[in-house]
């Protein structure tokens with residue numbers, strides 16, 4: 001652990017000590033009680049009320065709590081099994097990014113509004129959206145963001161706009177990455193907790209039929225005034241905190257990709273076994289089998305990479321783990337889902353069929369960092385990676 005290490009990442013110790021078996025049972029029970037077509041906040045509420053969310057984190061440091069990678073994988077597998085990609089995205093962003101960043105405010109010793117929000121979100125009584133992608137710059141150019149936070153009359157004033165924010169239309173709290181001064185230095189940014197109902201906040205739905213349950217939207221901030229205690233973590237630590245937790249979100253994306261592609265492969269295999277051409281199941285066709293096996297190998301590789309890098313990614317101290325994972329997701333998910341979609345023929349075009357799943361899963365190669373940017377980051381770290389492989 002780094003010198004920032006502390007036993008108090010801001011989460012209640014009693015809840016962190018739920019045993020793995022107990023935690024898994026709580027997760028299964030929580031989701032069993034949620035109808036298949038429930039809105040994402042109902043899924044979140046069930047997870048919070050069962051103590052699943054509190055039991056997700058262990059340890060951490062002054063930049064926020066760290067997730068337990070095995071539990072994060074279990075959570076995403078269980079939520080993905082419901083077959084509602086919008087709800088899974090909603091849970092993923094909150095569990096892997098927003099809650100850990102909210103925890104960076106050290107709420108147990110920190111400002112009251114942040115502590116209160118974290119308590120409500122962990123209990124499942126409220127949702128939190130993570131608003132980083134800015135109206136003023138390409139999402140791939142995070143340091144170019146335009147949304148501002150300034151100190152005025154002892155409080156904060158937020159101005160600007162965010163786009164394509166998951167949970168924007170349902171969250172009670174918005175965690176906003178804003179600039180505190182001009183420039184691109186990593187100390188130029190801070191996180192602000194904005195209640196969605198604060199005067200000056202407007203939310204527009206994103207015009208898309210995909211991932212409907214993720215309640216994606218665009219958010220405007222017009223001179224939004226807040227008490228100074230709404231600053232999350234130290235002023236100017238925004239990018240440091242984000243970097244600390246980015247790898248967790250990238251690990252979460254990889255874990256979700258393994259669950260989602262595995263689910264689609266199982267469905268595709270069943271269809272191929274049941275569909276006959278010239279009296280033979282398509283599953284017996286050697287070309288079909290070889291292509292299917294290739295997909296299995298790709299997902300097995302991604303799964304192995306998750307196992308290999310999960311611990312490092314969750315600690316968040318080595319950015320190459322997250323970049324490798326997210327790159328691998330981009331290279332795997334689209335190829336596997338495209339092949340599955342082809343193998344399902346016309347049925348893949350049915351409402352909610354594999355063609356829609358494939359389009360929705362494209363968020364894995366865009367949200368939280370586009371694949372090209374991740375590959376660029378892997379190339380940047382090539383010397384370090386190759387040196388590690390030689391030892």
Ligand SMILES: Cc1cc2nc3c(=O)[nH]c(=O)nc-3n(C[C@H](O)[C@H](O)[C@H](O)COP(=O)(O)OP(=O)(O)OC[C@H]3O[C@@H](n4cnc5c(N)ncnc54)[C@H](O)[C@@H]3O)c2cc1C
Pocket residue numbers: 093129130131132133137138139140141163164165166167211216363366367368369370372373376
């Ligand atoms: C469904 C959904 C949910 C989202 N949820 C959230 C959320 O909760 N919070 C949030 O803050 N944001 C969210 N986003 C936004 C997401 O993080 C951004 O879309 C992403 O960072 C990419 O930014 P952009 O869309 O502006 O693409 P751009 O940066 O404009 O890039 C467009 C394309 O250009 C190419 N490109 C970009 N950079 C490079 C490069 N360096 N090298 C080579 N090619 C490149 C890539 O092909 C890329 O796809 C969400 C997006 C979607 C689609």
